[in-house]
Amino acid sequence: xxxxxxxxxxxxxxxxxxxxxxxxxxxxxxxxxxxxxxxxxxxxxxxxxxxxxxxxxxxxxxxxxxxxxxxxxxxxxxxxxxxxxxxxxxxxxxxxxxxxxxxxxxxxxxxxxxxxxxxxxxxxxxxxxxxxxxxxxxxxxxxxxxxxxxxxxxxxxxxxxxxxxxxxxxxxxxxxxxxxxxxxxxxxxxxxxxxxxxxxxxxxxxxxxxxxxxxxxxxxxxxxxxxxxxxxxxxxxxxxxxxxxxxxxxxxxxxxxxxxxxxxxxxxxxxxxxxxxxxxxxxxxxxxxxxxxxxxxxxxxxxxxxxxxxxxxxxxxxxxxxxxxxxxxxxxxxxxxxxxxxxxxxxxxxxxxxxxxxxxxxxxxxxxxx
Numbered sequence: 001x002x003x004x005x006x007x008x009x010x011x012x013x014x015x016x017x018x019x020x021x022x023x024x025x026x027x028x029x030x031x032x033x034x035x036x037x038x039x040x041x042x043x044x045x046x047x048x049x050x051x052x053x054x055x056x057x058x059x060x061x062x063x064x065x066x067x068x069x070x071x072x073x074x075x076x077x078x079x080x081x082x083x084x085x086x087x088x089x090x091x092x093x094x095x096x097x098x099x100x101x102x103x104x105x106x107x108x109x110x111x112x113x114x115x116x117x118x119x120x121x122x123x124x125x126x127x128x129x130x131x132x133x134x135x136x137x138x139x140x141x142x143x144x145x146x147x148x149x150x151x152x153x154x155x156x157x158x159x160x161x162x163x164x165x166x167x168x169x170x171x172x173x174x175x176x177x178x179x180x181x182x183x184x185x186x187x188x189x190x191x192x193x194x195x196x197x198x199x200x201x202x203x204x205x206x207x208x209x210x211x212x213x214x215x216x217x218x219x220x221x222x223x224x225x226x227x228x229x230x231x232x233x234x235x236x237x238x239x240x241x242x243x244x245x246x247x248x249x250x251x252x253x254x255x256x257x258x259x260x261x262x263x264x265x266x267x268x269x270x271x272x273x274x275x276x277x278x279x280x281x282x283x284x285x286x287x288x289x290x291x292x293x294x295x296x297x298x299x300x301x302x303x304x305x306x307x308x309x310x311x312x313x314x315x316x317x318x319x320x321x322x323x324x325x326x327x328x329x330x331x332x333x334x335x336x337x338x339x340x341x342x343x344x345x346x347x348x349x350x351x352x353x354x355x356x357x358x359x360x361x362x363x364x365x366x367x368x369x370x
Contacts, residue, residue, distance in 0.1 A: 024312055034105040035114055042108075043148070046155035058157045072369055079365025086358035093351035095212045099219045099330075103205065103305035109190075109198050110305065112149075113291075116142060116191045143188060150184030196291040199305050206302040212351075215334040216342050220306050222297040223336075224248070227280035227327050228256035229272050230297070237274050239323040245276060250337075261298035279323050286328055289313035296328055306330070 048055035050069045057066040065072045067080065091102055103110060123138040154176060155163055163180075166172045172180075190198065199206065213219070225247040226240055240246060248256070259266040280297065287295045289309040294301050296310050314328040334342070 024315070027308060031105055031114070035111050038106055038108070038111045039115070043152050046152055046160040054159065056156065057159065060157055067366075070366060070369055076369060079362050079369060082358050082362035082365060086355055086362055089351050089354040089358055092212050093348060093355055095209065096214070096217060096345075096347045096351055099213070099217055100205075100209065100304075100306045103199065104307050107199075107305075109196075109203070110307070112187065112191045113195050115145070119145070142192065143184075146184045146188035146191075147180075149187045150180040150182070153183045154179050196305065200292055200303040206305075209302060212347065214345060214347055215337075215339070216332050216345060218330050218332045219300060220296055220304060220308070220311065220328065221300070221331055221333075221336060222257075222280075222328050223326065224253035224257050224297070225250060227278040227297065228253050228260075229269070229276070229278055230256075230260065230280035230282040231272060231277050232281055232283075233274040233277050235321065237277075239279050239321075241279075241324060243275065248278070257298065261295075279318065279321075279327050281317060281321060283317055285313040285317050286310035 045056055046054070050066075053069060053071070054066045055068060059066065063074045065074065065077055065080065072080070094101060119141050120138055123134050123141060125134055125137075151163055151167075152160070154160075158176060163172065163176065228248055237243070256269075259269050263269070284295075286297065287293060287310075289312065290296070291305075291307065291309065292303060294304055294310075296304065308330070311328045311330065315325040318325050318327055
């Protein structure tokens with residue numbers, strides 16, 4: 001019996017599967033540009049001044065907040081609270097429309113982790129001396145970054161010029177030294193040992209994501225219709241898009257995914273000839289590339305920060321096998337299910353309205369305080 005006659009298969013083209021490699025370089029450039037922007041803002045804002053006053057300073061001793069030339073008393077900071085709520089609502093709006101871009105690009109944990117991995121690559125030396133020198137140099141550089149991060153963070157609550165000027169002469173007060181050391185140590189240990197584990201176990205953002213998104217929100221998905229049944233095969237067989245096998249129907253594809261994800265309950269997977277295998281070679285490159293070891297092929301997981309590492313790893317495997325890229329791709333459930341475009345999406349409208357409302361309240365309050 002030919003493969004096109006096999007139950008569960010279809011030769012229909014899949015609209016969500018791209019025919020050429022995604023612009024990986026463009027995404028990497030965007031990640032590094034956002035990293036530079038976030039680090040520049042964090043480390044630079046305490047040094048900026050506005051009309052001979054700090055641009056942003058939470059002066060605890062004077063019980064005043066300096067914000068773009070405004071000197072707000074701590075008992076009159078309601079406009080800043082509205083501004084913070086506007087930022088939170090805007091984050092919800094972006095998540096609803098575009099997925100977890102914050103996690104993948106701009107989250108401080110992501111930014112510092114990416115910076116640490118750049119430091120690790122920078123301190124990777126060649127030769128016999130590298131094995132002894134690399135750990136010392138790596139820890140020294142990251143300790144310096146962590147110390148400056150602690151100084152900068154405290155600089156949002158005490159003028160940073162005085163902090164830096166008092167360091168050489170050891171003229172800082174006990175509490176300032178404590179908080180600098182505390183945040184420096186927290187930065188050093190957090191990024192060095194936890195990495196994305198913070199996203200999995202500590203950050204609440206992933207847990208509330210299902211309330212922020214809908215079927216039209218893009219995220220990372222595995223194209224099971226094209227990839228299943230997965231398995232190693234001889235080279236040169238061609239993609240299912242190039243063979244008569246075609247794509248699986250959605251029900252059969254989900255069944256194969258369930259069998260692969262739950263071997264204890266589903267039992268051993270059946271074996272298939274190369275002609276009946278999907279495009280997934282079961283190389284586990286996507287799992288190895290994931291910072292927290294998720295297998296995106298088993299379905300969406302709230303711990304996924306959509307960093308696209310699995311996408312890049314899978315695209316490399318597809319290229320080596322001569323298959324089209326996009327077995328793991330960024331798309332929406334609605335597009336996978338070929339739904340028509342939505343004319344009304346409640347969540348983006350709600351979060352957009354809340355963002356506008358909170359901004360109006362914040363601007364009104366700031367104008368009244370000026």
